[in-house]
Every structure is written in C-alpha cells, then in structure tokens.
Amino acid sequence: MKPLCQIDKAMTLAAPRVRKKARPAKVVQKTAARKKTVRKRAAAKPPAPREPAPRAATLLAWYARHRRHLPWRARPSEPADPYRVWLSEIMLQQTTVKAVGPYFERFLARWPRLQDLASAPLEDVLKLWAGLGYYARARNLHVCARAIVERHGGAFPDTEDTLRTLPGIGAYTAAAIAAIAFGRKATPVDGNIERVIARLHAIETPLPAAKPLIHAHAQALTPARHAGDFAQAMMDLGASLCSPKRPACALCPWNDACAAHRRGDAETFPRKTPKANGALRRGAAYVAVRADGAILARVRPPAGLLGGMMEVPTTDWTHDFDERDALAHAPFKAAWQRVPGVVRHVFTHFPLELTVYRARAAAGARPPKDARWLPQHKIANEAFPNVMRKVIAHGISD
DNA sequence: GATCCGTGGAC
DNA sequence: TGTCCAAGGAT
Known part of the structure; x- marks a missing residue:
C-alpha cells in the first residue's frame, strides 16, 4: 500500500x-x-492513476488556516476545558452549530462549572434546554454531571473507556472528549467524518452497514499527536467544503486523494439505505384558559417522547384517532370549542396533527389532578417543547 | 440491526 | 411542499 x-x-x-x-x-x-x-x-495512453494516500498533516495545515471559531473551542495552544467540550458535544448531537450557540452560552452563564450543573434541579436544566430537542440528552446531561461529581470527584475521566461508561456519552462523544479535551489518540466518527471518509474511499457499502469500515479508515488516518485537532478538522471540512449536497472539491486540501472526486460524483456519497417514515398520528389537545389568563398544564411522564417536559392536556396520539371522541377526553367538563385548523408537527419518526380545543375556566377553578394553572407570562420560561408552544399559541389565538 | 428520540434550516 | 440533514445515544 x-x-x-x-x-x-x-x-x-x-x-x-x-x-x-x-x-x-x-x-x-x-x-x-x-x-x-x-x-x-x-506508454501510449496513461492509465488513470490511483489517488495518493491522504495525509493527516495536509488536513491539519488546512485546519490551521480555516478552522471555525466556536464558543466552546479553545484557541490554538490553549488547553481545552473538558466541561465545555463535554457540554458542547452533548448539545451538538444531531443538532446544528447555529442552534447550539445561544443554548451553550446560556448554560455556561447559568452553570459555569460542572459542580454548578450537578447541583441544579433537573427542572431547571429542562427549562434551559427547552426548544433544543432530544430531551433525553438534557436528562442524561444532568445524571452525567452528578455521576462525575460522585464517582470521579468532579474531575472528568480522561480516557475513552471510562468516559464511555457515563450516561449520554456514546462511542462518538467518548472519543471526541478524549481527543479534544485530553489529547488522547482517539477517533470520533460523526456524520461529517462518515461523509468525508466515504468520499475519500468511494465506499459503495451503504450506511449504517458501512460504519465499521469507515471507522477503520478514519482510525488509520488519525495521527498520534493532535488527534483532537484532526477530528475537528475533519468535522470542519465536512461542514464546509465536503458538504452533503454540493461539495466544493476544487478547494479541498484532499481532492488529490479523494476517490469520489476522481470519479466525479462525490456528492452521491455516502450511500444510504432509506429509512421508512412513520405514519401520521393524530389527537386532540386542550387549552384551558382561566379568567386571569392562566393555562392548564402538566408534566409529561419522565421518559419516552418529550419525557419530563411540560404539556397541555392531550389525548393519546394515534393512527386511528376519531375526532368525534375528542370531547370525552377533555380534562374537565366545560364548553369546549374546537379552534379552527390544526397544529402540524413533524417528529423524527412520525408526523403529528393535533386538533385544539379551547375552554374558559372560572377564576377559582381547581386544577384537575396532576395538572396546574400556569400564569401565561411564565410559559416562555417553562419546559414546553415546541410542539406544545405551537398548540398553546393556536389555542389562545383568535 | 432496527427503533425511538426534536427541531429548524437549506434547497 | 417535501426531503434531507445536523459534532448520536439508549434500548
């Protein structure tokens, strides 16, 4: 070779x-x-030469010039803060850099150190996380903070294996923290890196079956030193030049080493096996408005879909929801009125359509069991997922 | 390996 | 408008 x-x-x-x-x-x-x-x-007609092997040093040189400046990233030659690296890595899971930015700043301002986060109530963590999605991440973040304080004296583990044992930290995140925060030789492989590697080697095996092969290639490329910079360089490359739709191969430091570029169809990699979209689910939601404007709200079950987050009362969300049954599930007897239109929302694995019912309640009305009246001005800072914010907005509209 | 987990932006 | 995608993890 x-x-x-x-x-x-x-x-x-x-x-x-x-x-x-x-x-x-x-x-x-x-x-x-x-x-x-x-x-x-x-002699007569030169054959198509194979690509030269990609060099980590080539990418690192590119990274030195083109690295993104991100709130959680240490400056070159400055030590990384494991707490920041960890917090950012959790937030960045399946989430765009742009979306994470303000959340990261708010979390850091509110809880500057790991110990601060560990001693905060889960309720507060969910409130600050609201809107970012994948709420199990927030619950695990909280459990993880406490585990590090209790099991590791508040100091982050500095090896991939030990990091891997913590809640919310999987193979990718463990490797990312080990490499970026502690300079270990580790190889995190995220969606960006999968794409870069799949193109570099024109891997025909579709994802997710190709994951082991891609990881092996990435590992072989990882330099013994600067593995953290190398990983971030790969991610920056994937986020900028080696983008999913229209890669800018002409500007890529590795274009001479890229098999897909040579083929001329880099944008078709990585191959993927299509995943089935969920069937539409439907249901009803109930926006009860007290005389003073307060809204009836409750906390969802601690695990599962939107676990631990706030909601207004709703029916189950099912494929065979019957609109005619809606009023039978209302949280209390009242003159419920159907608000015209529907609230549509798309989750990762199914689309949702909610019809919204509205009713007024007397000033002294007692909340049903497991629910409470929430002053309207407090809604913004409560842990409502976006789908519920849509429902409330629809329910109190005219 | 297949499913379940949110959300917003780009095209 | 529909589709894809984003620094994945847990079960």
Whole structure:
C-alpha cells in the first residue's frame, strides 16, 4: 500500500489530467495480472492513476488556516476545558452549530462549572434546554454531571473507556472528549467524518452497514499527536467544503486523494439505505384558559417522547384517532370549542396533527389532578417543547 | 440491526 | 411542499 503511494504520486505528477469519463472503479480493482497489461499501454495512453494516500498533516495545515471559531473551542495552544467540550458535544448531537450557540452560552452563564450543573434541579436544566430537542440528552446531561461529581470527584475521566461508561456519552462523544479535551489518540466518527471518509474511499457499502469500515479508515488516518485537532478538522471540512449536497472539491486540501472526486460524483456519497417514515398520528389537545389568563398544564411522564417536559392536556396520539371522541377526553367538563385548523408537527419518526380545543375556566377553578394553572407570562420560561408552544399559541389565538 | 428520540434550516 | 440533514445515544 505504501510503496504504491510513491508510484501513484509520481504518476499523478507526470500524467496529464485524467479524463472525467474514465472508469476508476475498474482501475481500483485491477489485479496484478492486469497491471502488466496496463503498464504496457501506459506508454501510449496513461492509465488513470490511483489517488495518493491522504495525509493527516495536509488536513491539519488546512485546519490551521480555516478552522471555525466556536464558543466552546479553545484557541490554538490553549488547553481545552473538558466541561465545555463535554457540554458542547452533548448539545451538538444531531443538532446544528447555529442552534447550539445561544443554548451553550446560556448554560455556561447559568452553570459555569460542572459542580454548578450537578447541583441544579433537573427542572431547571429542562427549562434551559427547552426548544433544543432530544430531551433525553438534557436528562442524561444532568445524571452525567452528578455521576462525575460522585464517582470521579468532579474531575472528568480522561480516557475513552471510562468516559464511555457515563450516561449520554456514546462511542462518538467518548472519543471526541478524549481527543479534544485530553489529547488522547482517539477517533470520533460523526456524520461529517462518515461523509468525508466515504468520499475519500468511494465506499459503495451503504450506511449504517458501512460504519465499521469507515471507522477503520478514519482510525488509520488519525495521527498520534493532535488527534483532537484532526477530528475537528475533519468535522470542519465536512461542514464546509465536503458538504452533503454540493461539495466544493476544487478547494479541498484532499481532492488529490479523494476517490469520489476522481470519479466525479462525490456528492452521491455516502450511500444510504432509506429509512421508512412513520405514519401520521393524530389527537386532540386542550387549552384551558382561566379568567386571569392562566393555562392548564402538566408534566409529561419522565421518559419516552418529550419525557419530563411540560404539556397541555392531550389525548393519546394515534393512527386511528376519531375526532368525534375528542370531547370525552377533555380534562374537565366545560364548553369546549374546537379552534379552527390544526397544529402540524413533524417528529423524527412520525408526523403529528393535533386538533385544539379551547375552554374558559372560572377564576377559582381547581386544577384537575396532576395538572396546574400556569400564569401565561411564565410559559416562555417553562419546559414546553415546541410542539406544545405551537398548540398553546393556536389555542389562545383568535 | 432496527427503533425511538426534536427541531429548524437549506434547497 | 417535501426531503434531507445536523459534532448520536439508549434500548
């Protein structure tokens, strides 16, 4: 493999630009026997050379110039803060950098140190997390903070294996923290890195089956030193030049090493097996408004969908919801009125359609069991997920 | 391995 | 408008 690299490099430099319509797939899979033939023909028509092996140093040099400046990122040559790295990594799971920014700042301002977060009530953590989605992350964040204080004396574990034992920290996050915060040689592989590697090697195996292969390639590329910078460089590359839809291969520091680029169809990688979308679920939600404007609200069950978050009373959300049964599930007897229109919301695995009913309650009305009257001005700072904010807005509209 | 978990933005 | 996607983890 290594010796070929020298040959290929030489060929790349010597050969004229390869035609786009070449058949690189077959070139890659040439047998030793066929190579002879090709070499003979090479005099007349140079074969498509294989890509030179990608070099970590090449990417690190690019990173030094083009790295993003992010709130949780230490400046070059400054030590990383494990607390910040951890907090950001949890928030960034399946979430865009742009969305995380303000949440990260608010969390850090409210709980500057791990110990502060660990001693905070879960309720407060969920309030600050509201709107960011995937609320199990917030619950695990809280449990994790307490575990580090109790099991590790408040100091973050500095090895991948030990980090992996903490709630909310999986293979990716453990490797990311080990590499970025502690300089360990670890290889986190996120969606960005999967894409970069899949293109680099033109991997035809679709995700998620290709994960082990992709991880092996990423691991082979990881340098012994600066593994944290290397991981972040891979992610920055994937977030900027090596983007999902229209990769800017011309600007990529690794374009000479990229098999997919040579094929000319980098944007088609990684291959993916399509996942089925959930069927529509429907239900009714009840916005009860007391004379002083307070809204009837309750806390959802601690686990599962929107676990531990606030909601207004609703029916179950089912595929066969019957509108005619809606009033039978209202939280109390009243002159419920159906608010025209519906509230639509799309979760990861199913779309939801809620019809909203509204009723007024007397000033002294007692809340039903497990529910309470919430002053309207407090709604903004309570742990309502967005779907519930939509429902309330719809319910109190005219 | 397949499902369950939110949300907002880009195209 | 529909689809895809974003620094994944838990079960």
